[in-house]
Amino acid sequence: MPPTPLCLPTDADLLVLPSPAFDAPPPRIRHRDRITEDALRAMEGTWSMGRFAERRVSVLRLRDVWVAWEGLVFDRDGALYRDTVTQHSPAEVAEAQDAVLAAVAGGKQTAGQGTTDRDGPVVLCKKRGVGNYGHWMMEMLPRAHLVHSHRPDLEARFLVADAADPLRAVMAESLTLLGIDPSRIVAADGAPRRVAELLVVRGLSEHGVYMSPLVMDCADALSRKVEARAAMMPTARTLFVTRQAAGFRRLVDEDTLLMRAQEAGIVPVEPAQLPLPDQVALFKGASGIAGVMGAALTNIAFAAPGTPVTALAPAGMPDTFFWFIATLRGLDYTEIRCAPAGPVRGNMPWDTDLALDPEDAAGLFGATFATGQTP
Structure with missing residues (x-):
C-alpha cells in the first residue's frame, strides 16, 4: 500500500513574496448561450470572483526527494507531496508513485534514478502540460524567473521537461533571454529522479483558478530583452493568430477568412514558425x-x-x-463562443473545427477591427 500523502512543510520557506490583489471583471462574451453546461460550471466560479485578494508566493526547500512524471514530488520513502499534483489523473499519480516506490525498493544505480543529484539546489519547473507552450510560458518559466531574479545567490539549476522541438528550443531560448546559462538547465523525462535539494515555488498559479500578477514580471523581463528587435518590427498591425499547422480547432473555411483578413490589413501569423524574440516583438507592437x-x-x-x-x-x-x-495585462478582451463543426480532430471533445457566424466574421475582418477597435 502506498505511503500516506504528505502536505508540503510549513517551515521550509527560503523566500516569501506578496502577490498583489487585483480586480477581475468577468469577460465580455458573445454567444454566451452556446457555452455547454459542463464548461460554464467549470468557469463561472472563477469568473464571478470579481476581485482576487492579496496572496503569498513562496519558495520552499525540500531535501532528499524524488521527482517523477510531470513534476510530481515524493519524499525519500516514496510518499507523495499532494500539493505537487497539477491536473494529473489518479491513474497518472498511481503510475508515477509505483515507479518511485520501485526505485526506492530496488536502489537502482542508473543515472537520474538511484543516483542522487547533489550538485546544488534545483528549481522544479515542471508541471502537468509540459508539452504546451502556454503552460511553459505562464506557469513554468515564471518559477525559474522568480528564483533567478530574487535569489541569484543560490546559483540554482532548473529542472525542466525533456520536451521535443520546437518547444525544446523555445524553452532553452526563453531561459537564456532571462539570463540563465544553458549549463544550469536540467532536462529530465518522466522517470523517477532523486534530488538532494529541490526548490518548489508555490502560489504563482493554479491552472483555471488563479494566476498571480507576479507571473507578468517574467513576461516583462522577456519583453525588455527584445526592445531593439521590437523597434525594427512594423508597428500598429492587427494580428490574426492561425492554427494552420495544428490541424484542429480551426475555423470553417479559414483560408477564405484569412484572405479577407489580409484585404482588411490584418496580418495572419502562426507564432510557432517564428523565433521566440520575434514572437514577443510582434505581439508587443500589435494594435489588435x-x-x-x-x-x-x-x-x-x-x-x-x-x-x-x-x-x-x-x-x-x-x-x-x-x-x-x-x-x-489590462487588455480589452472579448470572447466569441463558436459552434462546433465536423468531427473531433484533437485529443479533447471540443477539438473540432469552429463555425464563425457571418456577423462575427464581419466584425473581425471589417474596417472597424482593422483599425484596432473592439468589434
Whole structure:
C-alpha cells in the first residue's frame, strides 16, 4: 500500500513574496448561450470572483526527494507531496508513485534514478502540460524567473521537461533571454529522479483558478530583452493568430477568412514558425489581436495594455487561462463562443473545427477591427 500523502512543510520557506490583489471583471462574451453546461460550471466560479485578494508566493526547500512524471514530488520513502499534483489523473499519480516506490525498493544505480543529484539546489519547473507552450510560458518559466531574479545567490539549476522541438528550443531560448546559462538547465523525462535539494515555488498559479500578477514580471523581463528587435518590427498591425499547422480547432473555411483578413490589413501569423524574440516583438507592437484559443494566443501576454483582443473559443471548452492573462495585462478582451463543426480532430471533445457566424466574421475582418477597435 502506498505511503500516506504528505502536505508540503510549513517551515521550509527560503523566500516569501506578496502577490498583489487585483480586480477581475468577468469577460465580455458573445454567444454566451452556446457555452455547454459542463464548461460554464467549470468557469463561472472563477469568473464571478470579481476581485482576487492579496496572496503569498513562496519558495520552499525540500531535501532528499524524488521527482517523477510531470513534476510530481515524493519524499525519500516514496510518499507523495499532494500539493505537487497539477491536473494529473489518479491513474497518472498511481503510475508515477509505483515507479518511485520501485526505485526506492530496488536502489537502482542508473543515472537520474538511484543516483542522487547533489550538485546544488534545483528549481522544479515542471508541471502537468509540459508539452504546451502556454503552460511553459505562464506557469513554468515564471518559477525559474522568480528564483533567478530574487535569489541569484543560490546559483540554482532548473529542472525542466525533456520536451521535443520546437518547444525544446523555445524553452532553452526563453531561459537564456532571462539570463540563465544553458549549463544550469536540467532536462529530465518522466522517470523517477532523486534530488538532494529541490526548490518548489508555490502560489504563482493554479491552472483555471488563479494566476498571480507576479507571473507578468517574467513576461516583462522577456519583453525588455527584445526592445531593439521590437523597434525594427512594423508597428500598429492587427494580428490574426492561425492554427494552420495544428490541424484542429480551426475555423470553417479559414483560408477564405484569412484572405479577407489580409484585404482588411490584418496580418495572419502562426507564432510557432517564428523565433521566440520575434514572437514577443510582434505581439508587443500589435494594435489588435484575434485568434482561436490555443497555445499561440498566450503571446497576448506581451501586448500593450488596452490592446483589443478577441479569442474565438469552442462552445464546450472550459478555459479561463487567456482571460487571466488579459486581466493581468489590462487588455480589452472579448470572447466569441463558436459552434462546433465536423468531427473531433484533437485529443479533447471540443477539438473540432469552429463555425464563425457571418456577423462575427464581419466584425473581425471589417474596417472597424482593422483599425484596432473592439468589434
